[in-house]
Amino acid sequence: MWRDILKYGAIAGLVVGAVMIVGFWSAGGDMPHGAMGMVIGYATMLLALSAVFMGIKHHRDVAGGGVIRFWPAFGMGLGISFVAALFYVAAWEFVQATIVHDFAGSYAASVIAAQKAKGIDPAALARLTADMEAFKVQYANPLFRLPMTFAEVFPVGVLVSLVSALVLRNPRVLPAR
Structure with missing residues (x-):
């Protein structure tokens, strides 16, 4: 069972990682924030x-x-998902180090621009800007970023x-057969 977990987890992880790397590389490091980026991801x-x-x-x-019972099948699925999520985190770290150098800054700017376009009031804009600055500081910390990245794929x-x-x-x- 462990061999299958590692094999299929690596397959899933390589697929999601390769698509991420090729996608960002071909887009020149630009990434669609918001709904389109989430749908693609x-x-x-x-x-x-x-x-x-x-x-x-x-x-x-x-x-x-x-024949397989529910719990062994579910456990195996979780194992495969765990391995795939580790590959996903490694791929994102590679992308961030080589292709997308300032994800947090780009993301913060897109969130602020979207709220400005909606006509957010100045006090709320100031709070949002402060929150986004705090996010950029947090995201620079791997102890914040790595679990956050893992949590993107593992629940799926x-x-x-x-x-x-x-x-x-x-x-x-x-x-x-």
Whole structure:
């Protein structure tokens, strides 16, 4: 089981990491903040985390003789998601060090610009600007940034693991050939 967790976790992590690196590199380090950036990011995560489903199914069919219970399947999915999230964090750190040098500054500027466009009042704008300056300081700290980055992808992996375990515990769903 551990070998499958590492194998499928690495596959998922390499997919999501490679898409991130290629995407930022091809865009010249520019990133879409807001809804479009989230749609692209989470769609990529879902695509990559389909390896959770494939890994559980492979283990069910090969090691389990076509049968797997919910909890072992869910645990395996969580393991694959954990490994994939570690790859995601490593890829983001690579992107930040080499391609996107000032993510926090760019993000803060986009949040402030979006609120200015909405016509935010001056007092709220001053509070927002102070909050964004504090965010930039926090984001420079790896003890803040790394868990925050991990928390972007791992909850998606938990949901994919839950659905995969629920579906694949039924041996009639995609039976082994």
